[in-house]
Amino acid sequence: MGAIPDTLAQRACDLAAPVAGAVESRSLASDPVAVAARGAGSEPSRPVDARLARDERFMRIALDEARAAERFDEVPIGAVVVIGERVIAAAHNLTRTHTDPTNHAELLALSRAARTLGVARLVDAEVFTTVEPCFMCAGALLHARVKRVVWAVRDPKFGGCVSLGHVLSDERANHRAEIHEGVCADQARELLQSFFRKKRGSPEGS
Numbered sequence: 130m131g132a133i134p135d136t137l138a139q140r141a142c143d144l145a146a147p148v149a150g151a152v153e154s155r156s157l158a159s160d161p162v163a164v165a166a167r168g169a170g171s172e173p174s175r176p177v178d179a180r181l182a183r184d185e186r187f188m189r190i191a192l193d194e195a196r197a198a199e200r201f202d203e204v205p206i207g208a209v210v211v212i213g214e215r216v217i218a219a220a221h222n223l224t225r226t227h228t229d230p231t232n233h234a235e236l237l238a239l240s241r242a243a244r245t246l247g248v249a250r251l252v253d254a255e256v257f258t259t260v261e262p263c264f265m266c267a268g269a270l271l272h273a274r275v276k277r278v279v280w281a282v283r284d285p286k287f288g289g290c291v292s293l294g295h296v297l298s299d300e301r302a303n304h305r306a307e308i309h310e311g312v313c314a315d316q317a318r319e320l321l322q323s324f325f326r327k328k329r330g331s332p333e334g335s
């Protein structure tokens with residue numbers, strides 16, 4: 130870890146935390162509600178299973194974006210903006226590439242979606258992201274008035290939705306988004322762990 134310089138070291142430290150078992154995100158496979166619904170017979174299980182399958186389908190696109198980020202030597206985090214069944218925009222972290230701390234996957238995906246649709250508010254949108262949004266991104270998600278935000282793993286050091294704050298659920302705000310976590314958590318966690326393992330093992334450390 131000491132070989133990783135400046136901000137990346139901080140990010141590595143923060144996102145590597147789940148490796149040590151600190152992660153609180155839950156896998157839907159062990160979600161008692163989902164499991165109970167599945168075990169309750171064929172009819173009641175369908176809505177839960179259908180929603181999970183849909184969430185996983187879009188999260189897999191976000192995971193593909195995260196893998197693309199890694200090819201740019203960016204922390205592997207990806208996000209997609211969905212309306213209905215249509216992917217409006219997808220993006221991955223570009224903070225190092227653009228030397229811009231605001232270039233998080235969620236912000237970039239939101240901006241692209243807004244430009245694509247020609248609107249500043251994405252009221253029917255769902256955002257799927259591989260890591261819990263930070264305060265900056267959660268704030269942008271509120272400004273965009275998105276309907277629902279789904280993430281794979283929590284970020285115990287930067288997460289603004291459940292870990293360090295509840296930006297998307299604050300009753301005082303004039304907008305709240307439905308949130309859901311733990312979708313494809315194992316894959317997202319493995320991507321992060323693998324990325325930071327390589328960083329620690331590289332001669333330059335970055």
Ligand SMILES: [Zn+2]
Binds near residue numbers: 234266
């Ligand atoms: Zn962010």
